[in-house]
Amino acid sequence: MAGSIFGKHFTIQTWGESHGKAIGVVIDGCPAGLALCEEDLMKYLNRRKPGQSRFATPRKEADEVEILSGVFEGRTTGTPISLIVHNTSQKSRDYSEIASYYRPGHADYTFDEKYGFRDYRGGGRSSGRETIGRVAGGAVAAKILQELGITVTAYTKSIGPVTIEYSRFDPELITSTPTGMPDPEADKKAQTYLEECLKETDSAGGVVECVVKNCFAGIGEPVFDKLDARLGQALFSIGAVKAVEIGDGIKAAASKGSENNDAFVLDGRQIVKPSNHAGGILGGISDGSDIICRAYFKPTPSIYKEQLTVNKDLQEIPVHIKGRHDPIIVPRAVVVVECMTALTLVDLLLENMGARMDYLKSLYNRKQ
Amino acid sequence: MAGSIFGKHFTIQTWGESHGKAIGVVIDGCPAGLALCEEDLMKYLNRRKPGQSRFATPRKEADEVEILSGVFEGRTTGTPISLIVHNTSQKSRDYSEIASYYRPGHADYTFDEKYGFRDYRGGGRSSGRETIGRVAGGAVAAKILQELGITVTAYTKSIGPVTIEYSRFDPELITSTPTGMPDPEADKKAQTYLEECLKETDSAGGVVECVVKNCFAGIGEPVFDKLDARLGQALFSIGAVKAVEIGDGIKAAASKGSENNDAFVLDGRQIVKPSNHAGGILGGISDGSDIICRAYFKPTPSIYKEQLTVNKDLQEIPVHIKGRHDPIIVPRAVVVVECMTALTLVDLLLENMGARMDYLKSLYNRKQ
Amino acid sequence: MAGSIFGKHFTIQTWGESHGKAIGVVIDGCPAGLALCEEDLMKYLNRRKPGQSRFATPRKEADEVEILSGVFEGRTTGTPISLIVHNTSQKSRDYSEIASYYRPGHADYTFDEKYGFRDYRGGGRSSGRETIGRVAGGAVAAKILQELGITVTAYTKSIGPVTIEYSRFDPELITSTPTGMPDPEADKKAQTYLEECLKETDSAGGVVECVVKNCFAGIGEPVFDKLDARLGQALFSIGAVKAVEIGDGIKAAASKGSENNDAFVLDGRQIVKPSNHAGGILGGISDGSDIICRAYFKPTPSIYKEQLTVNKDLQEIPVHIKGRHDPIIVPRAVVVVECMTALTLVDLLLENMGARMDYLKSLYNRKQ
């Protein structure tokens, strides 16, 4: 396996290059009997579409998804679900310039070093378009979670210097602003900041936070497949993520035990934690509180501002990256973070089904 | 697989509980012909041993490792290497108190929720003693890297409010201070801080940074098995880690593209990066610069200071955790971070061997 | 992973149902730099096409394969290769009858028991059309083997009572007869037998043998991933296979050690085995002799001859299966056996690259 398969029980395999014929994903291990149609997927895919604000690339991508297998009479059959999105907007333009040098901050150089050559058209396999497969697969995972009463919600927490607090806003607003910040005031400030970046022919980074509500305690495997470890892999696998936090994250390292520990108290006969520094995970296993994680995105590397690099004739040259690039990828990455979190959770929910002998007995005695 | 296996090519499987008969690890996929003996492993295991300073638990653990298989006449044979450390210092004391309630910040509650009951003696499977297996396995991985000229070095970067800078110190000093900070002045400040924590019957957190030098470009698989994604899983799988950074990490999210991108320039005929904001990874693949990652550890959850929790009779009670606990785990976690990084790298180095047809041809033609 | 992924290093994931929109496969882990085009795949796919003789279903399937990703400028890029074949010949006919009862010898009943319902159109996921993905993936594997000088050749060894011997024929003839028997005389007898079966509205089974030539010694992992164990999984995963043999197979169990052991002798300075009862595998590892395996196929279960079964109203009913079915699947299965063998070998060839420290050193020192 060379890296395009995620998960052990509910697996997705993404495939496709930015300027190839199509982009897609194959899901294996999806339980049978889930109602599923193209609209379920488009709801998520529409959220990552470009061309929705002046901070996203102005190109129009239809990005219509087609279900090729694994669904019969409106329900999943338990067999692989193959999803495809045809690349319609990728015009055959001249890539000879981009093919001739290594763009700073991109994977051009490392792909050449690894494979000996690269598909240089629009970033090839490293293009953000690869996330179409993740979002299509994540939409299915999210639908499974929904059936179990679990919700996964991501939003833009920071853009450049502008930051909002989780407690303060209405999640309904997330998709209503061009930045993905569910706080109109912060959204306005962030827009102003991004316009400055555009003027300077520069780009910006930001932070996406994701909150899982109503997840049972007990999800996650001890040691290497801890819920936080798998979330760590999931979020770092998104291009441009340079840091990941769980709960208090970095702040936890500077606090004291008495500040960082969450007490257990009773809510009726239910054991609950009044605080949640841990971000809903103890010992790698969900504890019933909200699961909270954060992904930090670097600024888009493609900038028009002059940079220094080396070309294939081994000459140092100045470059100005042209083309249709977002000055920030964070608003479009929100749904990707949400989907990677959903995929991680469903995979571990399935794994947890074998955790106890009484689960086996209850399931298989019912069958007998 | 329920979480105790790490890696796909060079795999380790750790086993054992804090107060069981023994702790161990089985390594599979280790190439044949590596010189290996117990001393190679003890060098690493001694670095995680308790009882070496007043900030580490005063109990003496012999922690002598034994190689049970996979090594013949001083060299690895290519078959599984089984390593065992007997638990000699774990006295049978009275665990009835710890069995009766959920310690805040620990995995007691989540293990009960997941499995229906738990081995409550000394933390059971969630004990820090589990890392013995990781360190023994990581010592083998580090030896392989050494043969290829690659070094992996971790050190304590922060304790509470005391922080040092990577550029400023001599790596030889890392093992010379009780805090693992290779800077005598910072070490002294950190010690003062920890003594305050001890007086307050409280605990502290901190940060471990790890630097990989001399690694080739090309290591890491695109998409889900990116080098950073696998490092993310590896580091978050260490109990108590609440955040992970690669390169500039969190700072990258607040910077602009023109600041965060690393230029490519020539050093003779070699392509190099004069800056390293990326932390040695582009598009999930090593770029030939130093690979830099950071793990943020929460404060030790076991504190004597009063906390609130719930017992098994569903009563809210105040608790004072007694016993032999480190007021900070960071100094002993340094070698664990180093080992998890080494394990991740060796696994991906093996995976990369199949990346090109000409690698296959050069290897198999030689055989013909 | 719910069963549609094969391999650990060179993985294929097949997807698609008989009467869905398309059938396909995603290959991950294919080394970069392999010349590949649609014609390479069609050579293999044409061999499993129906409609080529009166013993194969008369329906015409175009089965044109399209490469959707992973190939750039005629060479594999190291990223996933997505291959698709659109289902063009599957007419929307009336499936209400087949949906109403369980066909004997088919997977209808077990799919219903497993998933609660099934895609009943043309066998759904259990259709022989699933093997299109295997053959497309196997064609890529076979091309890799070819580059290393290894050939994989399967042929029809038996049909009903007619059997031929490996030593006696010209492999060039395999694709020249309707039965896949490279012996015109045996082919004629087998045809006569099949015509009898057709007259009796019955069906026949048979045996496919596969021979790998010029494979190095050393391929296969000890214990659970023995070359024979992986071939066993590969061949039994083909629907209708009820027995698998390696080398002398069943006969070995009745022979004595002195008969069954293969001596080692010298051919110049080369160690060789003058006999090959072992079928080229010792201790699960290739020994340099021809690798020989055999798959035994049951007769096609879809027969017009009357059978007894149960319908969904829980009534016992007699059935006569109508439709376009082969009276024998063996001739079309020959290429499937060849492809599964090639896939198994490439996967283990890649795994073996990490078997020795000197392999790592030779590869990575060259890079430095």
Added chain:
Amino acid sequence: MAGSIFGKHFTIQTWGESHGKAIGVVIDGCPAGLALCEEDLMKYLNRRKPGQSRFATPRKEADEVEILSGVFEGRTTGTPISLIVHNTSQKSRDYSEIASYYRPGHADYTFDEKYGFRDYRGGGRSSGRETIGRVAGGAVAAKILQELGITVTAYTKSIGPVTIEYSRFDPELITSTPTGMPDPEADKKAQTYLEECLKETDSAGGVVECVVKNCFAGIGEPVFDKLDARLGQALFSIGAVKAVEIGDGIKAAASKGSENNDAFVLDGRQIVKPSNHAGGILGGISDGSDIICRAYFKPTPSIYKEQLTVNKDLQEIPVHIKGRHDPIIVPRAVVVVECMTALTLVDLLLENMGARMDYLKSLYNRKQ
């Protein structure tokens, strides 16, 4: 992973060499709450012990197993179960002869080719002693099956020319005869045959059949992880197995569809198959009938009778293998076949728990 891990959900990893310090196995993914003690394991381990008849090696091996982890207060905890058997009977004798040449029919040559050298003491990793780990792990799997009402029973079906029929005997007799044949008459004939072999300083092969009773329909994944495919891998992974059959096996290939298909009929409201040519598996999924598989073992390769081979100085030499070897391994392999079958089933039973949305809902709603 280099081949010593079996399974995806309930995994075993065996380790150890014939003449190393110990042999062992680590089980991961065992559900919590299973009652387990050393006696449960010894029941199975005693059945593979040598020294029980004159057809088994006369050496005495204590083979006492110790549970090192994963069991607390008599029940499995859900964490890895580490089992160890110390090698006590392996005396340090002179291995210089065996080290100097390649034994025909053994893995000596292929290990050297693969790894560059080998642990030549008593077969090293390829020794039959490796199966201790499988049997210890399989005993745990069998105990899980027992709790679900499923039984797995293997017996010696053939030795040389002597064969018995499944229908004819009392399973209680299996462990009562030195040959493992539960038919006193056949057992006597087989003994006579083996004595002849001993006189001729030769060895014999045979067949083990395994029957699973009371397994639900629905177990096994379509396509590559079919129940028969996984059984194929499991049984071929046992050293010396050269053929595997499911149900009618080889005979199915020579029969006609009307003979080989099993009808479905009603037993009350239960759908059953009056015949079982399929061996309990349709489309790779259990159908509720007995699951029947067979493993064909080659004769023990270590014979005193003169054979030709090559030594490390590249000279052809005649050899007479001395030492404590069984003239047949089949009677001791019976429990190994049983254990590999049990391991395969438990793994697929766990995988099947995620097959349907209503399974997830029933399990997780109960938790809420």
